[in-house]
Amino acid sequence: MIPSGLFTQIIMLGLAIGIVFAYVQPAFSTIGEIQDDISVYRAERDKVSGVNQQLQQLLDNMLAIPAQDRVALLTYIPDTVDTVAVPRDLQSMAESSGLILRTVAPVQTTNMQLDAERSATVPTTRYAFQITVEGSYQQIKAFLLLVEKNNYPLDIQTLTMQPLEGSFMTATMQLVTHAHLPRPEVAAPVNRRR
Amino acid sequence: MVDVPNNSFIPKRGPVKKARRARSRQVYVFTFVSYILIFASLVASLGVFIYRQVVDRQLDAEIAALNAEIASFSQADMERVTAFNTRLQQAKERLNATVSVASLLNIIEQSTISTAQFASFSLEREQDARLVVTAQIETDSFDSVIFQREVMKQNPSIANIEVTDLVIKDSTLQELLKPGSSQIFSPQSQVNFSTILTVDLGTVGYNPVPPEVFELGIITDTPLPAEADDALIDDVSTDGIEVESGPDVNSESI
Numbered sequence: 320m321i322p323s324g325l326f327t328q329i330i331m332l333g334l335a336i337g338i339v340f341a342y343v344q345p346a347f348s349t350i351g352e353i354q355d356d357i358s359v360y361r362a363e364r365d366k367v368s369g370v371n372q373q374l375q376q377l378l379d380n381m382l383a384i385p386a387q388d389r390v391a392l393l394t395y396i397p398d399t400v401d402t403v404a405v406p407r408d409l410q411s412m413a414e415s416s417g418l419i420l421r422t423v424a425p426v427q428t429t430n431m432q433l434d435a436e437r438s439a440t441v442p443t444t445r446y447a448f449q450i451t452v453e454g455s456y457q458q459i460k461a462f463l464l465l466v467e468k469n470n471y472p473l474d475i476q477t478l479t480m481q482p483l484e485g486s487f488m489t490a491t492m493q494l495v496t497h498a499h500l501p502r503p504e505v506a507a508p509v510n511r512r513r
Numbered sequence: 514m515v516d517v518p519n520n521s522f523i524p525k526r527g528p529v530k531k532a533r534r535a536r537s538r539q540v541y542v543f544t545f546v547s548y549i550l551i552f553a554s555l556v557a558s559l560g561v562f563i564y565r566q567v568v569d570r571q572l573d574a575e576i577a578a579l580n581a582e583i584a585s586f587s588q589a590d591m592e593r594v595t596a597f598n599t600r601l602q603q604a605k606e607r608l609n610a611t612v613s614v615a616s617l618l619n620i621i622e623q624s625t626i627s628t629a630q631f632a633s634f635s636l637e638r639e640q641d642a643r644l645v646v647t648a649q650i651e652t653d654s655f656d657s658v659i660f661q662r663e664v665m666k667q668n669p670s671i672a673n674i675e676v677t678d679l680v681i682k683d684s685t686l687q688e689l690l691k692p693g694s695s696q697i698f699s700p701q702s703q704v705n706f707s708t709i710l711t712v713d714l715g716t717v718g719y720n721p722v723p724p725e726v727f728e729l730g731i732i733t734d735t736p737l738p739a740e741a742d743d744a745l746i747d748d749v750s751t752d753g754i755e756v757e758s759g760p761d762v763n764s765e766s767i
Contacts, residue, residue: 478634
């Protein structure tokens with residue numbers, strides 16, 4: 320017959336082992352996982368905090384630029400090009416150069432995405448304008464100088480000059496100006512759930 | 514019957530009591546270990562339970578802090594900064610790719626000999642890489658064609674020159690051969706040829722100067738300050754060649 324004292328001790332030992340394996344060990348594992356989660360959350364928080372600080376710094380830098388400069392940038396690369404204002408400016412430049420403006424009209428609107436893939440430029444939206452003027456060679460050069468000095472880009476894509484009577488000539492050119500083409504949207508931060 | 518007197522001097526003895534033997538209190542190792550283990554497991558359970566609560570609270574605090582950081586992120590600000598940066602890069606790219614066609618004309622003027630005359634001129638921009646100029650030029654002799662080609666070759670701004678469609682037109686000879694013509698023979702002739710010039714954009718880059726602002730069709734003299742450009746665009750290459758019209762410029766022939 321087993322003595323009752325020994326039986327109790329065996330029961331206690333079994334109970335202790337049961338407690339350890341049934342509660343303490345799983346709880347320890349869970350605590351380890353939670354601590355890992357805490358490390359991950361802390362690292363992510365540091366990342367988000369870093370991004371926020373960097374964003375704030377960039378925003379401060381942006382706002383530190385004088386308003387006049389920002390307006391100049393918006394003029395140089397606007398959101399959209401006014402297809403009436405550009406011909407009006409070209410007409411003003413032609414008149415200032417003493418040229419006779421024959422035609423001026425918008426041609427097409429494209430973006431430079433394909434060009435960007437080839438030449439690694441930042442894509443822009445292109446607005447092309449065809450203009451035909453008549454005048455002397457010096458007047459045409461003066462017009463080209465004015466085009467270059469314009470406060471938004473007018474890239475001369477094509478230029479053809481043909482002589483007319485006397486020292487006059489006709490010049491047909493295609494000018495391209497650029498508008499801002501937004502990049503693909505930045506992905507919104509993912510809300511992490513526990 | 515005689516009563517036996519009960520007054521003996523011999524003390525009476527009671528019943529013999531067995532001497533109690535002291536029980537031995539032995540502590541066995543097994544008992545000790547079992548007690549230790551049960552108490553240790555109970556203490557460990559309590560400790561783990563409390564630590565679990567602490568760690569849970571830490572996790573909740575971290576999640577709350579992360580959510581607060583995420584909430585403080587401004588998508589609108591990010592879009593503003595990104596759009597501004599993109600626009601700035603676009604402006605920089607366009608500024609770097611700006612070409613002075615007037616400078617190109619000056620270069621061609623300087624490279625045109627006095628006996629050459631342009632009959633037509635066309636220019637085409639190939640991406641942001643080069644300009645291709647195609648021109649029909651009239652000269653008086655093959656020597657002039659060769660000389661013209663050499664002069665253009667010597668110009669460092671012209672990357673490549675190609676002479677094509679070489680045609681000699683002797684109008685005087687043709688007149689002479691006409692029936693009934695009374696003209697006498699003259700060695701005067703005309704040599705026409707086409708030339709294709711390739712000019713890299715970098716060699717005719719535009720050197721920005723304070724612009725004349727066009728506002729509502731009126732040219733105003735309100736140029737942007739130089740520091741404005743510096744603030745917006747840095748590292749912009751503006752090493753274009755500015756060719757001034759010299760006394761040898763043959764602009765009349767163009």
